Amino acid sequence: MEGSFLKVKIFDTTLRDGEQTPGVSLTPDQKLRTAVKLDELGVDVIEAGSAITSEGERQGIKNIVSEGLNAEICSFARAVKVDIDAAIECGVDSVHLVVPTSDLHIKHKLRKTREDVQEFAVESTEYAVDHGLTVELSAEDSTRTDFDFLKEIFSEGIDAGAHRICACDTVGMLTPERAYEFYGGLTDLGVPVSVHCHNDFGLAVANTLSALRAGATQAHVTINGIGERAGNASLEELVVALHSLYKVETGVNVGMLYDMSRTVARMTGIYLQPNKAIVGENAFAHESGIHADGVMKKAETYEPITPELVGHKRRFVMGKHVGSHIIRQKINEMGLRVDEERFQQIFSRIKALGDMGKCVTDVDLQAIAEDVLGVLPEKPVELEELTIVSGNKVTPTASVKLKVEDIEKLEAGVGVGPVDAAIVAIRKSMAGVADITLEEYHVDAITGGTDALIDVVVKLRNGENIVSARSTQPDIIMASVEAVLGGINKILSDKKIRESKETSS
Known part of the structure; x- marks a missing residue:
């Protein structure tokens, strides 16, 4: 034409x-x-x-x-x-x-x-x-x-x-x-x-x-x-x-x-499918090792436009197709040093999780790496108490007591359900420490029956930083709370590593 x-x-x-x-x-x-x-x-x-x-x-x-x-x-x-x-x-x-x-x-x-x-x-x-x-x-x-x-x-x-x-x-x-x-x-x-x-x-x-x-x-x-x-x-x-x-x-x-x-x-309230062109969350996401390696060397190899052009961000996803370059980069960003033998152990465990159909989150990677290295994971924020009140004609209410860097914080929140109330209370507790928004919340029942294991995956945003985290428990409320706290701990740990690098440089 x-x-x-x-x-x-x-x-x-x-x-x-x-x-x-x-x-x-x-x-x-x-x-x-x-x-x-x-x-x-x-x-x-x-x-x-x-x-x-x-x-x-x-x-x-x-x-x-x-x-x-x-x-x-x-x-x-x-x-x-x-x-x-x-x-x-x-x-x-x-x-x-x-x-x-x-x-x-x-x-x-x-x-x-x-x-x-x-x-x-x-x-x-x-x-x-x-x-x-x-x-x-x-x-x-x-x-x-x-x-x-x-x-x-x-x-x-x-x-x-x-x-x-x-x-x-x-x-x-x-x-x-x-x-x-x-x-x-x-x-x-x-x-x-x-x-x-x-x-x-x-x-x-x-x-x-x-x-x-x-x-x-x-x-x-x-x-x-x-x-x-x-x-x-x-x-x-x-x-x-x-x-x-x-x-x-x-x-x-x-x-x-x-x-x-x-x-x-x-x-x-109309949210996009992840693979939506230009603005979808996966529009500039890479899992394949070949693609990710190419993008790291020269973005144009697998990206027709830069994410920055439209105000988006590039991200790398860890799954069974992930390449070693991305895992090395992620481990370095965590401030961990691993030799080749330990790296191969970490890499193999991530591949194994991917073969099981698992989404490997940032928190998963950190837990695997620390386990291989024998390092006890740092938890700037720990849950000490959680109380939930919910029922017919009762507004779902949660109170949480958190220990944040040895300082106790007690907050309460209400929500449309007990999970929402608990997350509201956590967000209030973390105000000024790690101001987060819940970008995504996904729940799956892994096993059958009323005692089914519940797998909760969350994606949290803190400013420009986005992390994903998971928790698997028989209790959906505890799984949700632990997933959110896992993400918050990842955000705070990453922040500490960045500040340490800036100070040393």
Whole structure:
């Protein structure tokens, strides 16, 4: 395919199409915080919501408008005056004015005629333009629409004052080849063309790239690709593909992408699969010995972009595929010195754990190394007492007594369950010593029966440092507490080693 990119604008619909993800509902405050972050990211347009939806939705849009952001603030609207009036009330800059155009939608959803839809599109466009709004006239299910009719309705909308047009691949039916032909066929209408692709066949980003190569100038995207069903085209994937593969720059600050992804994941409660491109936790993680060795020597051998480009971090995972170079590096970081014989013992034990299907955590490695070396593991923090109160109509409450460097700390916490309460109490006890957040919590029953061994794996964050830890016990509460304390001890031990190295240098 021939074609070249024009300037690409980013229309972010995380707060509208993204919020239509099943189970997601954002408060006005959450919407405002996300919009401010999106503006810092550098998107051109923020679709803040659909003003007609509810009073809370309108308040959220008004809050965003009043913030005075650089981005154009847009509201979704159907081609009816009541929707446009709601958008006008909110003070937005523009409306994403959507009309269904496929015969399937016109006949079965609207139960109208093509002529009715044309009339709606023209009248609503004129009404919005007359009230000072920028209008992006959008055709829903456009990729299953008779193409001559699609161009006709867009032409009439443009004559009525529409400033931009958008063709929506509402159920993700395009292929990259057809996307190029389809969007290329709309570029002679005299106004900017937007591409809006859904990901039902996993092709949303590829189809969006093809549309942009064909002459579309604005891409509708969401952070993390969230949205209805399989979601929308992913902002981070599209922007980095443009930046790295096509050498096309947008106004987006790519260094903020990982942080932006995590913010939206927290706000929506929709967390990413680990292997998500660009921003997933495994996007720059390496276990294979060959890969890890190559990355340590020259990152480009197995990384197409650096993690730093998008604000991410590289990490090495220890499992049955791990190579000796990574284990040596980890042992050195722990401040331990081992000869070749002991190193081979450590290496063999890690491989054996991997063959058993075990994830070898930082704490596991330290325990294995110290066991081989005959070193007693240092425990800056030790559990002295744990009391749990939980039951029907009782708020789960935990009190813990910890010994932190010979100083006793006693704290209590409440939570949604006894495990949560215990972890809250521990975090309160460690405030100012090791301020941690629980990044991941995973539990498995290893054996059967009511006395099953429970395997708990946690991932803790302390500033920029992330450690993983595990504990296996018949009691899920104790296993959880010991795993968290194991991670905290690893964080504190690592901190002591770093400080010692800085002092000696």
